Amino acid sequence: MGSYAVFLRGINVGGINIKMADLRDALKASGFGDAKTLLASGNVVLTSGLDAAGVKQEFEKALRAAFGYEAWVVVLPAGRVAELVEACPYPDDDKSTHSYITLSSDHAVLDELDAAGQALGDAHRQHRLGPEALAWLAPAGGTLDSPFSKVSSKAKFKAATTTRNLRTMIKVRDAAAGLEAAGGKG
Structure with missing residues (x-):
């Protein structure tokens, strides 16, 4: 059994509204019995006997069946989330900037976004954390107007990436570690 973090793209923004209780119910019905949601932005931690690719496939299938949309998620082992948080060179509590991590299962898209x-x-600060993750900074109160945000919102990037602030990633890391400590390694 492994512990995983699953990051959903595009829910509760842009017309796809999913209540977290409904999401948990759908996941439990699909065999992810211990799935826990964090915040309302599409963050889930769970344990599974599947590998990350298998979790991605089954998770997306469950979302499509339950909610009728073309679901897309990034799945990371709990330990990898911890590594990404640790590798992020930007602060999680700075008053003048916000730190973000953009994730993608499509490494070529992330390569292009990185370039x-x-x-x-x-004027822009970013740091590649690995093949699936890119950390970047935006001015407080100006994230959507930042040059990088405008680039990353282009259709070719938006369709294959999802972004979380560093504080959310820390909460996901801690929740995934808690699941693992509770028996996900078993």
Whole structure:
């Protein structure tokens, strides 16, 4: 059994509204009995005997069946979430900036987004955390207006990435570690 964090793209924004209780019920009906949701932005921790690719496939299938939309998620082992949080060079509690981590299962898309961000020059700060993750900074109160946010919201990137602030990633890390400690390693 492994512990995983699952990050849903595009729910509770842009017309796909899913109540977390309904999401938990759908996941439990699909064999993810210990699934726990965190916040309302589509963060789930769970344990499974499947590998990450299997969790992704079954999770997306459950969402499509229960909610009737073309679901897309990123699945990371609990330990990998902890590594990404630890590797992020930006603060989680700075008053002047917000730290974000953009995730993708499509590494080529993230490579392209990374290059597009690098092309923004010195005014933009980002750091590649691994093949599936890119950390970046935005000014407090100006995230959506930041040059990188505008680049990442282009259709080719938006369809294959999902972004969380660092504080959310820390909450997900802690919840996934708690599941693992409770027996996910068994």
